[in-house]
Amino acid sequence: MDKLKEYYQKMAKYSDALLLLYWDMQTYMPPAAGEYRAEVISEIGGFVFRMSISDELGELLKNAEPVSEEDEANVRVGQKEYDKYKKVPSDLFEEEMRVSTICEQLWQKARKERDFEIVQPYFERVVELNKEMAKYLGYEKDPYDALLDRFEPGMKAEELDRIFTPLKEFTIKVLEEIESVGKVDDPFEREIHVESQEKFNRWLLTYLKYDSTKCRLDVSTHPFTNPIGMNDVRITTRYVPDDPKNSIFSTIHEFGHAQYALSIPEEFYGLPIGSSASYGFDESQSRFWENVLGRSLPFWKGIYKKFVETFPDMAKYPVEELWKGVNIVRRSYIRTEADEVTYALHIILRYELEHALINDELSVKDIPDAWDELFEKLFGLKITNISLGCLQDPHWYGGSFGYFPTYLLGNLYAAQIFDAMKKDVDFDTLVENGEFEKVRGWLTDKIYSKGRMYEPKELLKRVTNNDFDSKYFINYISEKYTNMYPIQL
Numbered sequence: 001m002d003k004l005k006e007y008y009q010k011m012a013k014y015s016d017a018l019l020l021l022y023w024d025m026q027t028y029m030p031p032a033a034g035e036y037r038a039e040v041i042s043e044i045g046g047f048v049f050r051m052s053i054s055d056e057l058g059e060l061l062k063n064a065e066p067v068s069e070e071d072e073a074n075v076r077v078g079q080k081e082y083d084k085y086k087k088v089p090s091d092l093f094e095e096e097m098r099v100s101t102i103c104e105q106l107w108q109k110a111r112k113e114r115d116f117e118i119v120q121p122y123f124e125r126v127v128e129l130n131k132e133m134a135k136y137l138g139y140e141k142d143p144y145d146a147l148l149d150r151f152e153p154g155m156k157a158e159e160l161d162r163i164f165t166p167l168k169e170f171t172i173k174v175l176e177e178i179e180s181v182g183k184v185d186d187p188f189e190r191e192i193h194v195e196s197q198e199k200f201n202r203w204l205l206t207y208l209k210y211d212s213t214k215c216r217l218d219v220s221t222h223p224f225t226n227p228i229g230m231n232d233v234r235i236t237t238r239y240v241p242d243d244p245k246n247s248i249f250s251t252i253h254e255f256g257h258a259q260y261a262l263s264i265p266e267e268f269y270g271l272p273i274g275s276s277a278s279y280g281f282d283e284s285q286s287r288f289w290e291n292v293l294g295r296s297l298p299f300w301k302g303i304y305k306k307f308v309e310t311f312p313d314m315a316k317y318p319v320e321e322l323w324k325g326v327n328i329v330r331r332s333y334i335r336t337e338a339d340e341v342t343y344a345l346h347i348i349l350r351y352e353l354e355h356a357l358i359n360d361e362l363s364v365k366d367i368p369d370a371w372d373e374l375f376e377k378l379f380g381l382k383i384t385n386i387s388l389g390c391l392q393d394p395h396w397y398g399g400s401f402g403y404f405p406t407y408l409l410g411n412l413y414a415a416q417i418f419d420a421m422k423k424d425v426d427f428d429t430l431v432e433n434g435e436f437e438k439v440r441g442w443l444t445d446k447i448y449s450k451g452r453m454y455e456p457k458e459l460l461k462r463v464t465n466n467d468f469d470s471k472y473f474i475n476y477i478s479e480k481y482t483n484m485y486p487i488q489l
């Protein structure tokens, strides 16, 4: 067991170096360094990959004798990861990496030039290679399950269908009810100097009690969180002059991811259980801090004084109007700009298409039309520009199928976790007073301290004493928006 752990900890040091190179590439690297940096990353990446499928690791896993629950989990999770990559022939794996890297670069060009044909031939190959991978990874009924399991262990397409179908109806109903009230003015539709936005975001992190000895905030085009190593998590945000909400909620979102990463026990570090439970669980925490907490009325009451002091133009709005402003529900084209209600529709659309694609029910060349058709059905809007349609996200072109559902699962888990938390802590009072320690303590005790010991559904059951159910999200949305508007759901 000790030798196995040493092996994993050594591997973690190489992958941490890799993560630092990535972070630098997306933040401070001078542009001309890109090509050589890609070579360095691919060299070290290849080395780490070979370590992760070596016969030596296979032997260590086979001979390990776990004595604790944690070590049993390390061997179980480690073995699953090992088999996953060992089952796929390495030339297929490398081919997929190579083709999807080129495809993702072509996607940028295709999006800019609004021309799907630029990316189509490579994208066809990416889809084929992923179908091939699904065969090697193995599944019972649905090849999509093999791909989904890489991001959300234990989740199946059948369950997604069962959950997403009623959620789709519910979301459309909420949207129509809210629209029936009439247009809501958005106090945030104004230009605000990036400098004062920056000042406010720095303050916000301090207010949330972020640990600046273990975390830093920088700027990037697409906000992200990168856990670089022990006691080192990097987060980024972005500043858009005429969209001050963008930076505020990007910062809180990434702060949520960082909290999770920094609260996993130090003794798990570098081991298979030393990360979050799944992509969906990780997202449940960013969404919890961003939406459940950050878009709540108590939170806005707590930050109101500082907010209007930093942005004096906003002082004419009472706190309820700012709260409404950060929760505006509207039909939109772009997923990353969607509110917490209509976000579900954006994911369901992607899920239905990628599910059909992997099951040979949809071909790559038909994606643009299929997207536009389904988008109009769900949102009632026509797509006139493909960069607002199927070319908006990088995930598919980079070879990630089964990733999108984890975003929505994150929203659903967050609501179920919130329901359980409210039974133990006086959430509204604590949040209004800016006393986040008890909220964080509860999450650490129930979730963060467990790392990746349990699969998402089991962890959710342990945290909430209930099976995974979308009714908590439906209740959360109903309660929040019937309090905000004179509507019935």
Ligand code: CO
Pocket (backbone or CB within 6 Å): 253, 257, 283, 286
């Ligand atoms: Co996130």
